[in-house]
Amino acid sequence: MKGVITVIGKDKVGIIAKVTSALAENNINILDISQTILQDYFTMIMIVDLKDRKDFFKDIKDNLEKVGRSIGVSIKIQHEDVFDSMHKIS
Amino acid sequence: MSKFKNIMETIQMIEKEKLDIRTITMGISLLDCCHTDGKQSRIKIYDKITRYAENLVKVGEELEAEYGVPIINKRISVTPISLVAQTSNDKNYVEFAKTLDEAAKAVGVNFIGGFSALVQKGYSRGDRILIDSIPEALSVTERVCSSVNIGDTRSGINMDAVAHMGKIIKKTAYLTRDQNSIGCAKLVVFANAVEDNPFMAGAFHGAGEGECVINVGVSGPGVVKAALEKVKGAPFDVVADTIKKTAFKITRMGELVGKEAANRLNVPFGILDLSLAPTPAIGDSVARILEEMGIESCGGHGTTAALALLNDAVKKGGIMASSHVGGLSGAFIPVSEDEGMIKAVKSGSLNIEKLEAMTCVCSVGLDMIAIPGDTPDETISAMIADEAAIGVINHKTTAVRIIPVYGKGLGDEVVFGGLLGSAPIMAVSKFSSVDFINRGGRVPAPVHSFKN
Numbered sequence: 001m002k003g004v005i006t007v008i009g010k011d012k013v014g015i016i017a018k019v020t021s022a023l024a025e026n027n028i029n030i031l032d033i034s035q036t037i038l039q040d041y042f043t044m045i046m047i048v049d050l051k052d053r054k055d056f057f058k059d060i061k062d063n064l065e066k067v068g069r070s071i072g073v074s075i076k077i078q079h080e081d082v083f084d085s086m087h088k089i090s
Numbered sequence: 091m092s093k094f095k096n097i098m099e100t101i102q103m104i105e106k107e108k109l110d111i112r113t114i115t116m117g118i119s120l121l122d123c124c125h126t127d128g129k130q131s132r133i134k135i136y137d138k139i140t141r142y143a144e145n146l147v148k149v150g151e152e153l154e155a156e157y158g159v160p161i162i163n164k165r166i167s168v169t170p171i172s173l174v175a176q177t178s179n180d181k182n183y184v185e186f187a188k189t190l191d192e193a194a195k196a197v198g199v200n201f202i203g204g205f206s207a208l209v210q211k212g213y214s215r216g217d218r219i220l221i222d223s224i225p226e227a228l229s230v231t232e233r234v235c236s237s238v239n240i241g242d243t244r245s246g247i248n249m250d251a252v253a254h255m256g257k258i259i260k261k262t263a264y265l266t267r268d269q270n271s272i273g274c275a276k277l278v279v280f281a282n283a284v285e286d287n288p289f290m291a292g293a294f295h296g297a298g299e300g301e302c303v304i305n306v307g308v309s310g311p312g313v314v315k316a317a318l319e320k321v322k323g324a325p326f327d328v329v330a331d332t333i334k335k336t337a338f339k340i341t342r343m344g345e346l347v348g349k350e351a352a353n354r355l356n357v358p359f360g361i362l363d364l365s366l367a368p369t370p371a372i373g374d375s376v377a378r379i380l381e382e383m384g385i386e387s388c389g390g391h392g393t394t395a396a397l398a399l400l401n402d403a404v405k406k407g408g409i410m411a412s413s414h415v416g417g418l419s420g421a422f423i424p425v426s427e428d429e430g431m432i433k434a435v436k437s438g439s440l441n442i443e444k445l446e447a448m449t450c451v452c453s454v455g456l457d458m459i460a461i462p463g464d465t466p467d468e469t470i471s472a473m474i475a476d477e478a479a480i481g482v483i484n485h486k487t488t489a490v491r492i493i494p495v496y497g498k499g500l501g502d503e504v505v506f507g508g509l510l511g512s513a514p515i516m517a518v519s520k521f522s523s524v525d526f527i528n529r530g531g532r533v534p535a536p537v538h539s540f541k542n
Contacts, residue, residue: 004097006097006098006101034094036094043098045094045097045098057155057156058152058155061155076101076158077158078156078157078158079156079157079158081157081346082100082157082158082159082343082346082347083093083096083097083100085342085343085345085346086096086100086339086342086343087096087099087100087339
């Protein structure tokens, strides 16, 4: 299973570093990153591999939310299927 | 880059436009819980519900976390209790309602539907006992919802039941008078009721349904409104197409969650009901969609046409997106639960006559409308008859969920709280329908071959 992580908040130094190191600590591999500034807001989307981490989804989610709170941004992780099902006909 | 855009769009829909899974409803058949001893029957009912629905809330919460989509309600619908209880020798079915209430509390669902009877053609012994038990049942329980089907296109309208329900609604209003007659908010009178509707208060698990099934109701009036804001001034072809595409996306998300829920609970997936069900929150209103199409205030001329287009486009988008679209799938127009509707009533642009016209083309009917507490039984029955006639003649579901608020009159407002919202008391006709309702009998089924 793949997860989609979105990070949105006021831009500042060290957001990417914090998020990626939290993922590394949880042994989560990043497959793709896309990052932009939308109307002053730092917006980053990552596709991550949750292959063996499925059972820990809740822990990972809580952990990322905590990291987000500590640096003042919103971090979400969602199952990739929710995006695919809405936007792909297959 | 397009994936990036899609992800942002989905998140925007959920966060800003209030897209949600309104309900995951587990339908459970209780047909095997009949027993000549009512107490034994109730033990079987309690055991069966708590066994099947044990993990319902847990799975709902898991999916909510994983997909990041709010799942507002987890609910249960059961076989109409009149079918189950009438094997027993009980003279009153209030105890059955209490059992349902306890089971609902035990598994943590907020509503359980199915304290119901189907009397479109006639009453069996148990149907009469059940209907007579409704007022007390709804006043002594917290989570039980009740519905009665009094007509359908193949049978016509059971006018004895229509007369009966006017009295039952008034009695329910009286017995729950200390809570603004809220009992009536949990009671729906249907024509052409559907067996797989996951939305309360009208949900029940029809006799033609399987043993246990997961039905899902998705809702996103805010998303549709936001999509229409982007096509301001465009012709109706564009409006319809925009709604269709939006409905498609919403349905796909609902189907994903529904199938996964069914999978994890190890029961079959039933249907997806794609309905635009409003809430009293700003940005979650069906009335505002109609106004976005160019009507100054909901209820103005053109409202019925706008609603017809909306309802049809929602169905078209949904049908393409899932093979198992069912339930009611359309737009709901409950007054108290829709911020835009409440405002329209207060401003005088929306009245019961217009609402009745709107029900010809919408998903259900006269829904969550507060009326003066001293409205005669027969007037309420006559309103039910009007709605039933619209449903029966037009082969659609219609319903009445009307609340004669005890002790209140025109100019007052009632607050029900939560998703049930608040409602200004609306005026009903002052002219009598007593002689009409007192005739009783049955309005014959309409002819099918001579439609015009």
